Each structure stands twice: as C-alpha cells, then as structure tokens.
Amino acid sequence: MELGAFSVSLAVKNIEESKVFYKKLGFEVIGGDQSQNWLIVRNGDHTIGLFQGMFEGNIMTFNPGWDKSCNTLESFSDVRELLKEYKSQGVNITQESISGESGPSSFSIKDPDGNSILIDQHV
Numbered sequence: 001m002e003l004g005a006f007s008v009s010l011a012v013k014n015i016e017e018s019k020v021f022y023k024k025l026g027f028e029v030i031g032g033d034q035s036q037n038w039l040i041v042r043n044g045d046h047t048i049g050l051f052q053g054m055f056e057g058n059i060m061t062f063n064p065g066w067d068k069s070c071n072t073l074e075s076f077s078d079v080r081e082l083l084k085e086y087k088s089q090g091v092n093i094t095q096e097s098i099s100g101e102s103g104p105s106s107f108s109i110k111d112p113d114g115n116s117i118l119i120d121q122h123v
Helices: 015-024 079-088
Strands: 005-012 028-033 038-043 046-052 059-063 093-097 105-110 116-121
Touching (some): 015 028, 015 046
Parallel strands (some): 005 046
C-alpha cells in the first residue's frame, strides 16, 4: 500500500504569525490562500499545512497519487482500495467522503492515541 505524499496539517491560532515563524526556519510558501486562512509551506522534502480556524487539532495527511512535489504518480494505491483494506483489518473510519469509482476522495482515521490521519486523494 502506497500512501503517497506526507505532510502535517497544523491548526494554528494566527496564520500570519505562523507563516513568519516557519519562514525563519527556512520554509517558503508554496500554496494556499492566506485570505482564506490557509497556507502550504515547504522546506526541502518537508511540507506543512497551516490552517487557522478550520479544525481543532493537528492532522497527519497522506495524499495517494501525489509525490512530495504534488506531481501525479503513474501508479498508486487509490483511496478506495486503501479504505477497503483498512476496513477489512478493522480500522475504525472516523470520516468518509468517497465519490465515484476514481478521482478525488478522502477518509479519516485515528491512531490508538487519538491522533488524526487524513487520507486525501486529489487525482
């Protein structure tokens, strides 16, 4: 099972302060819309999403079908395949937003310690 690109989505209190802080650490803004209270920052292979007021806690995010630069992979495990496999193993699905037989869809799970994990396919 290939989970695709990995990033951490942080629930921040002040998007501007967070942007300035991560820029000091060498991150640069590569996406998002600050007027909508979200930015994507990257330093080398490391990607962080900054989200103000969109969710309560931090989320680990995997993007099936994407490499670390958001380029579409030639072959990957579709989010629907991953969902079916996890359900068959008894993994508790906390949110499911699956549409059609291919293309963008997502679902969420939590690890044993309550950490949220989003499997979010964009292709």
